[in-house]
Amino acid sequence: MQVRYNILWALLFVPFVASATCDATLPRSKPDHVYIDHQDGTVTDAETDLMWMKCPLGYSYDGSSCSDGPAVYNWSQALQQAQSANAGAGNYGYTDWRVPNVKELLTLAERACENPAINSTVFPATVAELFWSASPDVNSYTYSQAWVVSFTLAHPSLRPKQYAHLVRLVRDAR
Secondary structure: OOEEOOHHHHHHHHHHHHOOEEOOOOOOOOOHHHEEEOOOOEEEEOOOOEEEEOOOEOEEEOOOOEEEOOEEEOHHHHHHHHHHHOOOOOEOOEOOOEOOOHHHHHOOEOOOEEOOOEOOOOOOOOOOOEEEEEEEOOOOOOOOEEEEEEOOOOEEEEEEOOOOEEOOOEEEOO
């Protein structure tokens, strides 16, 4: 079951999408030229050879921007959404989408920016919120937490798997 943010959430958090604060004195860690925009809703990071969906799950890519709104999922649902994205003909012509591990998700971080700490030209609908990784907490005997990345300041942390967060899918570009 997916959970969509309500209107109140949109009014409170949508400003974070468009209001990234970037330090002009710092070099960009993920400048536009690092990415290959396929103009179909996917982007390949030439440094990591990972292909990403431009929009978080819940959004629709209309050829120029992300529309609708983000959906949030608990950790199990996030992993299931990746499987659903691969059903039939898949998404964007691929059937090997997955939830990224925490290291892969951190490669999207734009260290010169915050709120959101991502290249917002390439990833236009990224809110300064938590995104699930596929990486569980292996140091806990209960395995009840997994790693997320906050795109407020681009830092990882552990969250209980039953919490609902955003998801962006990835695949190996090769």
